[in-house]
Amino acid sequence: MTYDNVKVMLTKEEVAKAVSDLGKRITEDFKGKDLILIGVLKGSFIFMADLVRAIDLPIVMDFVSAKSYFGTTSSGVVDVKFDTHLEFSGKTIMLVEDILDTGKTLSVLKQMLLTRGAADVRIVTFLDKPSRRKIDIKPDYSCYTIEDRFVVGYGLDYDEKYRNLDYVGEVIL
Secondary structure: OOOOOEEEEEOHHHHHHHHHHHHHHHHHHOOOOOEEEEEEEOOOHHHHHHHHHHOOOOEEEEEEEEEEEEOOEEEEEEEEEEOOOOOOOOOEEEEEEEEEOOOHHHHHHHHHHHHOOOOEEEEEEEEEOHHHOOOOOOOOEEEEEOOOOOEEEOOEOEOOEOOOOOOEEEEOO
């Protein structure tokens, strides 16, 4: 499906290859280790579903819900709606996110998990947008680094719309 106001940036095929390659890399890096993936809803759900199928390891997974965006603007306040109930003390956690933008949401979630006893928290993001960073945080793994554009598709939304696109596109406002 295509929309007049969305310009394709990454095709379905490009997305699939990048996620597959990332899954292989994570498999190699964590061979023989316990791995817990926690997806940040709502945006990460499609990426995480594809990513966990590309990782050839036993995985425990859960989701948290956190939001700082409304429309195209970050509110600056991270609102955690629901939290994980997994036992992860002393274990490595991978926070899975659709896009690392200002860094506020992932910074809050990472600190929250470390405070609760995680041995290490890694950041896995589909898209990294470093030009918008407000917090000094970098992804440990990402599929793509992008310029400062407002993108949708593959889980990313504009006011809850366009998440269902199987490609990534830039919204032309």
